[in-house]
Amino acid sequence: DAGVIQSPRHEVTEMGQEVTLRCKPISGHNSLFWYRQTMMRGLELLIYFNNNVPIDDSGMPEDRFSAKMPNASFSTLKIQPSEPRDSAVYFCASSPRDLGADTQYFGPGTRLTVL
Amino acid sequence: GQNIDQPTEMTATEGAIVQINCTYQTSGFNGLFWYQQHAGEAPTFLSYNVLDGLEEKGRFSSFLSRSKGYSYLLLKELQMKDSASYLCVSSSGGYQKVTFGTGTKLQVIP
Numbered sequence: 709d710a711g712v713i714q715s716p717r718h719e720v721t722e723m724g725q726e727v728t729l730r731c732k733p734i735s736g737h738n739s740l741f742w743y744r745q746t747m748m749r750g751l752e753l754l755i756y757f758n759n760n761v762p763i764d765d766s767g768m769p770e771d772r773f774s775a776k777m778p779n780a781s782f783s784t785l786k787i788q789p790s791e792p793r794d795s796a797v798y799f800c801a802s803s804p805r806d807l808g809a810d811t812q813y814f815g816p817g818t819r820l821t822v823l
Numbered sequence: 824g825q826n827i828d829q830p831t832e833m834t835a836t837e838g839a840i841v842q843i844n845c846t847y848q849t850s851g852f853n854g855l856f857w858y859q860q861h862a863g864e865a866p867t868f869l870s871y872n873v874l875d876g877l878e879e880k881g882r883f884s885s886f887l888s889r890s891k892g893y894s895y896l897l898l899k900e901l902q903m904k905d906s907a908s909y910l911c912v913s914s915s916g917g918y919q920k921v922t923f924g925t926g927t928k929l930q931v932i933p
Contacts, residue, residue, distance in 0.1 A: 750910075750924065750925035751923040751926075753921060815865060816864070
């Protein structure tokens, strides 16, 4: 199994640009999560999907952030427009069943730098 | 609301035992995870406690007291590769939402 796949691994962009992060969960997993990690705030849950449906997006910082899961094997996290304070490592994770009840498997992360 | 407290940093000697404590205040609490995260890498699962008591898994053990809102991770026979951050994570609510602590950075020294 290839594990959770994220792309790109690194992204450097300028303030105001649109950024799209991509995630392919482990095949057969029903839940998908997007996290953001910074030194100051640690790991924060942004949004999670169960069976491709967004269940809780209360962690999404503001309207500049949006996430989609058009099918069971692909999800995107978009930031538009990006700001320097969005610089962080963004992790995608998947789990076999419901949130919390099972181990979450994390992807390698995307390190985003907004100049 | 959800609140998790754990020490920011700890240092221990190779071969020794270290205990990383975590207290939580979580409404609708379901269970407590511990994850390990090496620098520059993604978190990986270590343990999940639902019931009170100690669960042992090799060199790592995890303890939970639901009435006290307290958990600890015990690492025995420390190895240099155990240097990492250890994240205490609570699961709560009907959808079992997870909340991550900020992590305890453990440094193992020779």
